[in-house]
Amino acid sequence: MASISLKGVQKAYGSNAPVIRNVDLEIGKSEFCVFLGPSGCGKSTLLRMIAGLEDLTDGDLLIDSRVVNDVPAAERGVAMVFQSYALFPHMTVYENMAFGLKIAKKSKGEIDQRVREAARILQLDALLERKPRELSGGQRQRVAIGRAIVREPGVFLFDEPLSNLDATLRGQTRIEIARLHKQFASASVVYVTHDQTEAMTLADKIVLLHAGADTERLGSIAQVGAPLELYHRPASRFVAGFIGSPRMNFLAAKVSAIDSHGVSVTLDHTGEAVPIAVDGSALQEQQPVTLGVRPEHLELGAGDRSKGEATLARTVSLTEHLGEHSYVHLDEPGGDVLIAKVPGNAKVERGQRASFVVRPHTCHLFTADGFAVTPLSAFAHTA
Ligand SMILES: Nc1ncnc2c1ncn2[C@@H]1O[C@H](COP(=O)(O)OP(=O)(O)O)[C@@H](O)[C@H]1O
Ligand SMILES: [Mg+2]
Known part of the structure; x- marks a missing residue:
């Protein structure tokens, strides 16, 4: 030893x-x-x-x-x-x-x-x-x-x-x-x-x-x-993208609001607002950032705005059925890739419109230099 x-x-x-x-x-x-x-x-x-x-x-x-x-x-x-x-x-x-x-x-x-x-x-x-x-x-x-x-x-x-x-x-x-x-x-x-x-x-x-x-x-x-x-x-976008399969989705965004509950960002290509439970004290409004959300954290359905949840609505471009679960590839403007992992029995097929819940505690935020913004709670991502 x-x-x-x-x-x-x-x-x-x-x-x-x-x-x-x-x-x-x-x-x-x-x-x-x-x-x-x-x-x-x-x-x-x-x-x-x-x-x-x-x-x-x-x-x-x-x-x-x-x-x-x-x-x-x-x-x-x-x-x-x-x-x-x-x-x-x-x-x-x-x-x-x-x-x-x-x-x-x-x-x-x-x-x-x-x-x-x-x-x-x-x-x-x-x-x-x-x-x-x-x-x-x-x-x-x-x-x-x-x-x-x-x-x-x-x-x-x-x-x-x-x-x-x-x-x-x-x-x-x-x-x-x-x-x-x-x-x-x-x-x-x-x-x-x-x-x-x-x-x-x-x-x-x-x-x-x-x-x-x-x-x-x-x-x-x-x-x-x-x-x-x-x-x-x-700790960084590199780590976030390396660990996890399919890899984390990354969407270009700007900081739109900062308060004690976290940060709200606006997606560059769709204008959708997404609240994220991170410490915004070192950020500035309009700062360019990247929103990170894993395929397994996009859940079919509509978000509850009173809980700070956002909804992303997209057209399905491809579904890969693996049995126990499926990977749904979504049309994402601006050349970004967006994949959701859904239960294998979910009926989500090519050409269909689908909505996904995005929760503030399962989102990650990265600044332009690639570093992660600190989550607000140590337990945030284990929820
Ligand atoms: N004996 C060597 N002489 C010169 N360059 C080397 C030698 N061994 C490895 N390298 C270079 O060092 C880098 C790291 O190699 P390596 O440690 O084998 O990477 P990994 O195991 O992560 O694939 C590579 O760019 C490789 O080309
Ligand atoms: Mg080697």
Whole structure:
């Protein structure tokens, strides 16, 4: 079990522009921490620096309060599982799992005991004499995880371990990894993925990373928090758009009124007024803003104005029926996208007019620089 801290970490490859900027981060003992972000944002780079496979350009990396910037990978007490399983093809499952322990000069008895225990946990008992080519993709990934487990590390590092698996296996292996972490509750996990479902379901803490120009302006980290914190209280439009599927709807608007109950905005393309329960004290009337509302928070029906609810009436351009629910795509002037999630038995078809309730506490508001305006109540979005 180990804690990890990153202080002012920067990384540039050669003389190129930095790919990691200003990372300050604490990962607690026993925590399951997920690095999430678009492809190319630096997730693997950050993980490889923790593993000791890349040098830091600037800053400090501490494991259990010891600066390990110059400590070799093998002495950091970490074990890494990659997307490509990197198994030795000529060795059996048993030999692959035993290899690291043999190198570490453990006794035959201890190696045998640890390999069999890991095989039992991962249900590989019956496969120990097989070669990797005789295994399915999911089984190979379990062997790669087994090879990490036998080393009994304080920190497990995973880099997109499920991305080579088909959808069904990905779901199963995800559940196995969650179960493993419960079993090895004393180990910390740092897990890299670009898949928000993996991040939401596995993480105690998500570290969402920016890409490109935002990194330069704001640093690599967009937001750190528990999965539901990022969902309910995104700190920026980037976070709001990254977490949630289908993604949050964004509509251009201007501030039209500010009082102690919140802010009212007028939508640019329709002139509709929408009240939002956010703190307007730093806003000004006529200021350009973006209204954010998730598809699951648009409910069929008409809003109750006495409760500050607004109504959006639109023509349906497409309905996607998924069974339990449907996604209704609405005609939205000005090129914005507007999608509502409705119950699967709702009759809302193409060409029809439909009305949706918009509630002040489920709306988000973003200023032109992309930051979220603070909600009025800490519990606003959990209602
Ligand atoms: N060895 C390397 N040399 C030069 N550039 C690299 C190297 N590794 C990664 N990069 C660049 O660093 C950026 C971040 O890469 P990476 O950490 O692999 O992103 P992610 O894992 O989030 O997809 C990318 O722009 C990538 O091209
Ligand atoms: Mg990567």
